[in-house]
Amino acid sequence: MADDLDLNTLGDEELVAQMHDDLYDGLKTEIEDAVHILLNRGWTPYDVLTQALVEGMRIVGLDFRDGILFVPEVLMSANAMKGGMSILRPLLAETGAPKVGKMVIGTVKGDIHDIGKNLVGMMMEGAGFEVIDLGINNGVEKYLAAIEEHRPDIVGMSALLTTTMPYMKVVIDTMKEKGIRDDYVVLVGGAPLNEAFANSIGADAYCRDAAVAVETAKAFMAKRHAATASRA
Numbered sequence: 001m002a003d004d005l006d007l008n009t010l011g012d013e014e015l016v017a018q019m020h021d022d023l024y025d026g027l028k029t030e031i032e033d034a035v036h037i038l039l040n041r042g043w044t045p046y047d048v049l050t051q052a053l054v055e056g057m058r059i060v061g062l063d064f065r066d067g068i069l070f071v072p073e074v075l076m077s078a079n080a081m082k083g084g085m086s087i088l089r090p091l092l093a094e095t096g097a098p099k100v101g102k103m104v105i106g107t108v109k110g111d112i113h114d115i116g117k118n119l120v121g122m123m124m125e126g127a128g129f130e131v132i133d134l135g136i137n138n139g140v141e142k143y144l145a146a147i148e149e150h151r152p153d154i155v156g157m158s159a160l161l162t163t164t165m166p167y168m169k170v171v172i173d174t175m176k177e178k179g180i181r182d183d184y185v186v187l188v189g190g191a192p193l194n195e196a197f198a199n200s201i202g203a204d205a206y207c208r209d210a211a212v213a214v215e216t217a218k219a220f221m222a223k224r225h226a227a228t229a230s231r232a
Contacts, residue, residue: 015038019056024060024077025077028082035048035053057081057126060077061126065212079122100129101129101221102153102154104156107157109140110137116191120189120210124213129217134146147184155184158188165193176202185217
């Protein structure tokens, strides 16, 4: 806990390490204070993002994946990260800082469950992605409009009901009809899904939780960047 600790007294390395701990513990106010301190010391917004927030959330993600942390704790960590991001986001936009990638995510039509989706969105943002969250109950036209407007690298779809799972195929089939399916990585997730289902509907991957979603998205982006570099 950072209760009686004056963050200003810490050197840069110690402060970043403290931020990793505070993110882990979900301490939003401490994270916001520390972001301001680093910026005042001349750190670039991008360095604060990558070295303090993204690295801290990477640690959270690993322990979530390994069953050491659970959803309520990770939501607290993600909320603390959002506090830091609210300060950094406008500064990052001004400086044109690089993004890992861009993702459009939403729960599919007929489904109003969003805790898992929200967690994926927050963890993706914590990993340095730009995330456009469409919310719940999204028909195919909403996905297509978002793809058209934002030109994401990744399209994410979530469902918690077995009755809404098939709608993911409707979206993917429509993307195929429009000739745009191969331009995007499609990730799907939600409690009733599995890898076989993801393969059967033509998704690129099934992500069983937010930590896996981040790892999978980063792997696809690394492949995409490598392919682009080899063509250059």
